[in-house]
Amino acid sequence: MTDTIPEAPEESTRELPPVVAEQIDDEVEDAAPFRPSVRGWVARGLVWALLAWVVFALPGNFLSPFQLGVSDVGHASKAAIFAIIGLSLNVLIGYTGTISLGHQAFVGVGAFVSAYVVVDMGLEFWVAVPIAAAVGGIQAALLGAVSLRLTGLYFALVTLAYGLFAEETLFGITAFTGGEGGKNVPRPLGFEDDFAFYYLCLAFLAAVLWVDWRLMRSKGGRALQALRENPRVASSYGINVKAYTLMAFVVSGIFASIGGALLAQQSTFIVPETFNFQLALIFILMTVVGGLRNRVGVVIGSVVFALLEEGTLVHLLHLDGILDSTIGLPAEFFGLVIGPILLLLTITLYPGGIGQQVAPIAQWLRGKKLDLHAGKVTEVEVNDVRA
Amino acid sequence: MTTELGIAVVNGIFVGSVYSLVALGIVLIYRASGVFNFAQAEFGTTGLFVAYVGVELWNWPYWLGLLFGLAGAVAMGLATERLVINPLRNASRVTLLVGTAGVALAAIGIQFWQSNEQPIRQMPKLVDGVAFQPFGAAITYQHLITFAVLIVVALALAVFFRSPSGLAIQAAQQEGTAAELVGISVRRVSMMTWGIAALLGGLAGVLSGPNLSFTAGHLTFGAGAALLPGFMAAVLGGMRSMPGALFGGLLVGVIEQFGNLSIFGYMSGGGEMMLFFFLLIVLLLRPQGLFVRKAVAA
Numbered sequence: 001m002t003d004t005i006p007e008a009p010e011e012s013t014r015e016l017p018p019v020v021a022e023q024i025d026d027e028v029e030d031a032a033p034f035r036p037s038v039r040g041w042v043a044r045g046l047v048w049a050l051l052a053w054v055v056f057a058l059p060g061n062f063l064s065p066f067q068l069g070v071s072d073v074g075h076a077s078k079a080a081i082f083a084i085i086g087l088s089l090n091v092l093i094g095y096t097g098t099i100s101l102g103h104q105a106f107v108g109v110g111a112f113v114s115a116y117v118v119v120d121m122g123l124e125f126w127v128a129v130p131i132a133a134a135v136g137g138i139q140a141a142l143l144g145a146v147s148l149r150l151t152g153l154y155f156a157l158v159t160l161a162y163g164l165f166a167e168e169t170l171f172g173i174t175a176f177t178g179g180e181g182g183k184n185v186p187r188p189l190g191f192e193d194d195f196a197f198y199y200l201c202l203a204f205l206a207a208v209l210w211v212d213w214r215l216m217r218s219k220g221g222r223a224l225q226a227l228r229e230n231p232r233v234a235s236s237y238g239i240n241v242k243a244y245t246l247m248a249f250v251v252s253g254i255f256a257s258i259g260g261a262l263l264a265q266q267s268t269f270i271v272p273e274t275f276n277f278q279l280a281l282i283f284i285l286m287t288v289v290g291g292l293r294n295r296v297g298v299v300i301g302s303v304v305f306a307l308l309e310e311g312t313l314v315h316l317l318h319l320d321g322i323l324d325s326t327i328g329l330p331a332e333f334f335g336l337v338i339g340p341i342l343l344l345l346t347i348t349l350y351p352g353g354i355g356q357q358v359a360p361i362a363q364w365l366r367g368k369k370l371d372l373h374a375g376k377v378t379e380v381e382v383n384d385v386r387a
Numbered sequence: 388m389t390t391e392l393g394i395a396v397v398n399g400i401f402v403g404s405v406y407s408l409v410a411l412g413i414v415l416i417y418r419a420s421g422v423f424n425f426a427q428a429e430f431g432t433t434g435l436f437v438a439y440v441g442v443e444l445w446n447w448p449y450w451l452g453l454l455f456g457l458a459g460a461v462a463m464g465l466a467t468e469r470l471v472i473n474p475l476r477n478a479s480r481v482t483l484l485v486g487t488a489g490v491a492l493a494a495i496g497i498q499f500w501q502s503n504e505q506p507i508r509q510m511p512k513l514v515d516g517v518a519f520q521p522f523g524a525a526i527t528y529q530h531l532i533t534f535a536v537l538i539v540v541a542l543a544l545a546v547f548f549r550s551p552s553g554l555a556i557q558a559a560q561q562e563g564t565a566a567e568l569v570g571i572s573v574r575r576v577s578m579m580t581w582g583i584a585a586l587l588g589g590l591a592g593v594l595s596g597p598n599l600s601f602t603a604g605h606l607t608f609g610a611g612a613a614l615l616p617g618f619m620a621a622v623l624g625g626m627r628s629m630p631g632a633l634f635g636g637l638l639v640g641v642i643e644q645f646g647n648l649s650i651f652g653y654m655s656g657g658g659e660m661m662l663f664f665f666l667l668i669v670l671l672l673r674p675q676g677l678f679v680r681k682a683v684a685a
Contacts, residue, residue, distance in 0.1 A: 099481050343492075347475065347489070348486075
């Protein structure tokens, strides 16, 4: 007994590990950073060029042995639009840890507002997109202002109810959406061609990526990261948790509306039934499989799911015959059956998603060493929502 | 007006009994795994499809088909617990939620695929015909049977939770480590909970299925969507109260029917509008639920 009592104070006065040591370590690494050799640079340059070719040249049939048809490039446009929507969900789930199950409503609001402005008000597409973005932001602000008092799963439930409400009630207003019959939406002037439209989508994706990147470098972005880790600690440092969550919600709504406006133009015909709950689930799937808080991963995940949806990926890889003959799975159901299974594998085996899987290559492309263990961060796990 | 209200209430109660069945399963799983189970309604659709295969395609007797459907639902519930919930037991709630949504979507995908040749199907009713018509609302025998099953299930659950197995479930839900110390296998209890919840979901599926023709995802977002109303019912009961979930389901059914009243001018989606605003009001004014006195620490 007498032995144990003196020991206790010693424990409590134990010195914290010196913070300086870590900084020294960093400096040592900085002193002799890894520089790829000339061959290394050439290899990286080639891969970059290949990537650029796939993104920019292949869909436009430049410098390409393949002659892609109009429908193929349509799928590519859809993939770019899905990437915008994935980034919009990433702002919400990834940065704030709040889950939205009604994102199809946000996308739908963007689509129908843009269609209304173009068709019924006779204005240009370039006016319609800002209006759609503004309306998307306002509806997100309204919904968020009322319901962000709730957190976590309860908030998710409200967004789920809102999604169904928007799908059935708002999009059911015939004067606004054309009701069951849907609405024809013409493409903007100069982009009627599917190939030109693809580059328009790509430009919007680039803009969204840039805004997302700058936002995360701002004070607001750092506040979001802090409040996701622990809202109580963040608020004790003077971060207004609710205001910043609302900001993220509005930004997410704006991105989603832009995606919706493009989606309306891409398909040139929209019906309310497109924006159903299944779509919301697919949006969540592609974001989580892509890898939360990882822009590259989210974009790749969204593109994969957009291509999976109608079996395009299967057609491109010439796998439909094999799948049909072995397990009798027609290509158009490939995404519906395989997508969720991919999701379950991702969250059980690789919580960081595709972003984690491609991290070594991404690091290498940035001029670092090829490190197979890159991206294995434990903090990729979404922190517990506060339900 | 009174007749219209009467019809709404009567219809609401019978529609709501399906919601109650779904909500009971949701509450059970929330208490056991702390997750909003998005696959709960899909247990029902899967059970419905399996029962349909037994009754219509293989010409089994009806009761055998029903049992087959329920067995299918329970098998799906157990598989979900083993393959998704158990590996993710230390993950966050969002991850778990996404996992159950993935299970639901996988089931829907497989249903779409398997019912490709005939997307819209019709399950025969247990007993055909209209039982009686209060205020002119046609109450079929199927509705009455559903309601009776709900009452029987509620009583059975009440009795079950007093039995040793039921007490073990309650103990494991409240404090897993302590339950293990007194010799309760938390693993087996978790399986049992998911099995019972899936059985409830399956009952909701096979009983509500014959009312309408059904497609893939029937109870999740199809014609007989019961997922959102089920969640709302569970929330009304504070997510933890079984009687709360039961009465919540009936109440949600009635509220939803009010959206079809003529004062809304027969607008489309009136039911969804009522549900959305009702949920907002309830969550903002009484986030702990309508049928509980005090909030339970989650």
